[in-house]
Amino acid sequence: MLRLPDDFQPALLPEHDPDAPIQWFVFAGGNLLVRSVGEGVELPLASIWPFAKLPTKRRLYLGALNGRPCHAAEVEAAAPPPGMRFESLRALWTRLDEKLLGVASHAAQLIEWDRSHQFCGCCGAPTERRADERARHCPACDAMVYPRLSPVVMVRVARDGEILLARAPRFPPGVYSVLAGFVEAGETLEQAIQREVLEEVNVRVRNLRYFASQSWPFPHSLMIAFTADYAGGELRADGREIVDAGWFAPADLPGLPSPMSMAWRLIQDFASRGG
Numbered sequence: 001m002l003r004l005p006d007d008f009q010p011a012l013l014p015e016h017d018p019d020a021p022i023q024w025f026v027f028a029g030g031n032l033l034v035r036s037v038g039e040g041v042e043l044p045l046a047s048i049w050p051f052a053k054l055p056t057k058r059r060l061y062l063g064a065l066n067g068r069p070c071h072a073a074e075v076e077a078a079a080p081p082p083g084m085r086f087e088s089l090r091a092l093w094t095r096l097d098e099k100l101l102g103v104a105s106h107a108a109q110l111i112e113w114d115r116s117h118q119f120c121g122c123c124g125a126p127t128e129r130r131a132d133e134r135a136r137h138c139p140a141c142d143a144m145v146y147p148r149l150s151p152v153v154m155v156r157v158a159r160d161g162e163i164l165l166a167r168a169p170r171f172p173p174g175v176y177s178v179l180a181g182f183v184e185a186g187e188t189l190e191q192a193i194q195r196e197v198l199e200e201v202n203v204r205v206r207n208l209r210y211f212a213s214q215s216w217p218f219p220h221s222l223m224i225a226f227t228a229d230y231a232g233g234e235l236r237a238d239g240r241e242i243v244d245a246g247w248f249a250p251a252d253l254p255g256l257p258s259p260m261s262m263a264w265r266l267i268q269d270f271a272s273r274g275g
């Protein structure tokens with residue numbers, strides 16, 4: 001599951017022995033620099049910046065993973081060093097150590113936030129990184145910007161031992177998933193679920209229960225998953241965000257989203273309990 005490891009301590013400034021090896025999270029265009037080792041991959045480890053030929057655009061100290069300092073850097077999109085590759089975080093799922101992938105997800109979001117908030121959204125002046133908190137500050141108008149998170153609700157709706165799965169036009173062929181959508185300003189999570197389900201498939205739900213949450217760094221979502229029971233309405237895809245929807249029994253599930261996703265865990269939890 002994609003999450004910050006429990007033994008990761010976020011921090012703004014390093015507090016370690018300057019000779020200690022650093023775990024480097026190096027990004028170009030959102031992809032992470034890795035070296036293949038057998039079936040898996042590893043990240044660069046060195047006490048000083050090991051890639052003199054890669055021009056850096058920005059660097060951020062992240063914190064320590066089990067006492068080891070972690071630094072993120074964004075570099076110009078250039079040829080990777082010999083034996084290394086830039087790969088997407090999605091492609092690294094199950095190949096990179098789960099804890100490192102969790103920190104990489106954190107790093108990717110902070111690098112992207114830092115990159116896209118170099119100038120103040122209020123007055124256009126250049127912003128500065130704060131030394132005392134994870135924020136950027138505008139010295140001209142005093143505006144502060146913090147790393148952004150976009151909450152997304154997701155719900156597994158059950159009726160008579162079957163669950164509601166639906167297809168968005170962007171899904172690979174044959175793949176269905178639970179319904180999900182961004183929370184609108186002013187809404188509660190519960191309201192967002194009721195609205196999304198009604199808008200997308202014309203169904204009302206009841207008995208909303210929290211299931212779990214997961215970071216989804218594409219680019220900065222927080223997936224918040226619930227289960228619910230069918231309460232009424234005739235199932236009808238809206239034809240725009242959802243092109244097909246149906247009720248599925250555990251033994252008869254269609255193609256599912258990536259096991260990396262919160263949606264997969266929600267559906268797998270249903271399937272493993274036999275409905």
Ligand SMILES: [Zn+2]
Binds near residue numbers: 142
């Ligand atoms: Zn400003």
